[in-house]
Amino acid sequence: MSSSPTSRDATDETVPDPTADNASASTTGDAKRPADAAGDGNQAAETTQPGDAKPPADAVPDPVADALALPDLDATEPLADVSAELPAELPAVATDESADNQANKRRGAAKQTNRLTAKGARLKMSRWRAQLARINEFESVLQPEDDASLRKRSLALRYRAMAGEKLGILLPEAYALAREAGRRALSMRHYDVQMIGGISLFEGHIAEMQTGEGKTLTATLPLYLHSLVGKGAHLATVNDYLAKRDAEWMQPLYAMLGVNVGIIQTPDDQGSRRKSYAAAVTYGTAKEFGFDFLRDRLLLRAQNRMQTESLGDGAGGFSGSGDQPVMRGMHFCLVDEADSILIDEARTPLIIGSIEDNVRDQIVETYRWAAQHAEEYEEDEHYDIDNETKQYELTARGRQKVRSLPKPDLVRTMGLVDLYEYTERAIKVAQEFLLNRQYVVRPGDQGTDEIVIVDEFTGRLAEGRKWRDGIHQAIEAKENIEISVPTGQAARITVQDLFLRYPHLAGMTGTAATSAAEMKKIYRTPVIRVPTNRPPQRKQLPDQVFGDMLAKFKAIVDEVKRIHETGRPVLIGTRSIDKSEIVSRLLNEINIPHEVLNANNVEREAEIVSAAGGRGKVTVATNMAGRGTDIKLSDEIEALGGMHVICTELHDAARIDRQLIGRCGRQGDQGSYRQYLSLDDDILKVGLGVEKAKRMKTKGENLRGAANQYAKMFRKAQRKVERKHFRDRMVLMHHEKERKKMQREIGQDPYLDTPD
């Protein structure tokens, strides 16, 4: 099997790192670099710099330059064994002509970029380094100038950009201006590595920046530059809170450059959305950008129809009083937490509902009836499970049982085939969907309880998201709460399609390395690893494998106790809410005070996180703690060895594990982490197959003490799961593409004429 990008994963200690930012002196060249730092000629035209970029042959040691000799994840070996099994021409998923063209353009440029060898990657890096040198030259000119003249310069850049000058030419001055504005308005001067990250983003990369390296500040660079052409620059993040927090935090920087910022929040009305999109830079969530796109499209179609209808019947004409779209096109989008949005959320459909279903009562009643009886069916006797597809199918006896069960009137009028389907779904839900693992029940806005999905990847509640194919309603029936009415679909877009519509796309993340191949294949955005500002000092302790979950948790609690006694803070990450509660109980038994952070107590998140780095603190958390949270350490804790992170189980994707690990050793802090595993872990079921997983579980039951010789098997299983998910996503993408192609051929709109 070819090595997958995950094999690059354990690089914390091996990555060459720059020392602290060295201001302009650090950028003046490095005798070891190739003298020819001209553009590599492989970039899209707009971003190519003229070939005059020879770095001055100055012998000042250049830590940034050394760090930039890092491998470009561009050149990462793709998951060859996976793509080989895919349908021949997968990636073109753009869904109308213009989007097709945009994607093709990006693809064309990216195809060449992908051919970059390690040498090509080095050339790219030297070109960026040369740009950094030019930025630094501008910086020394800007520093003595007053605020008003900074703004004047910014305005001049805007005129030049609007007049058609290439943004790549304007980049050095624009980036120097943003850096100077950051220094003055926020007391944060972009580090050299952040400038490099910013250049890579402008050139359409996914920049992998370690947690705590300052993605928020880095984002201002490409957003400001792209905003200059006057078509809007969007920053898409994962939730309203982060969109608002980041926009407000960076606002003084933009203000100093005469750039206004808009923020989209879920409750906003059309008027305020329109205003926010009219701003030069707009912060919002991927979800809201998607819904606004759909609403605008529905509106435009309605207005077009009005126009033709009114022409047809000769009455009136198109009235200008109607609504206007809120967006003003899609030009550049920078996706924060790119792995989460572009990979995990990629297939999530955003759906705007249409008409009420008039057979609603009958449907609701049938869900309830099926749920009431679900537990009465026995595996093998009444139903079979296909291990591959996870389909539940009633046997002849099972169907007979369905027919013979008593039914209320409304259910009796339902077709038999439907009754079988409702029953199969109810059994599946009873067997596989567990309260406080995949979902929670909590009071909703309407005063009734609701099901909220717990996102496996983020550990957070996935607000507003619903399972498809009736699963969500079947769970509501199982929990005996109000069943949400299926509404049909008026318009639908997937997160992936949304971002493929932007002609300029880039992303930032702490953990993209393991999805580099997928990012490149789907979005044509090469992944680049940006070096850290200070060398990381995080230590990986050897994996520990145990026979079963209980033995593992006991060992974990012992480790917590040992480290807790030294005063170092400990963070324990679990895969689900119920497991976080088991760990919590075990800690209570040995009287270790601790906090539990999971989707059930989000409201205390900020408070818990802000204290998590304190002396003797122990925090148990689902992978909610994996992102957007800055755990600060005092000098005292730093001297003790920093924070210790315990990972209690492997997640389906290695990058989720990396996020948790990233909570320690931030920005060059001290820290350590250890992975615990047990032979009954969930990852083995999917990774090894049910039979083999069962055998391992039995082996585990007879095991005493640790069995660390199995550690490799877990990583292998994880890679298999990752490949399986990747393959599933690619196959789905292919089917979607085919569907859209067919719809276009018969004159339908693939976003509005959606099958339910």
Ligand SMILES: Nc1ncnc2c1ncn2[C@@H]1O[C@H](COP(=O)(O)OP(=O)(O)OP(=O)(O)O)[C@@H](O)[C@H]1O
């Ligand atoms: N150039 C800079 N100068 C001074 N402080 C900085 C600079 N860049 C970032 N910081 C500080 O680093 C911290 C982390 O920044 P930020 O939250 O943007 O990191 P991040 O990369 O988004 O982390 P995460 O992955 O956890 O979300 C912040 O407290 C910020 O003030």
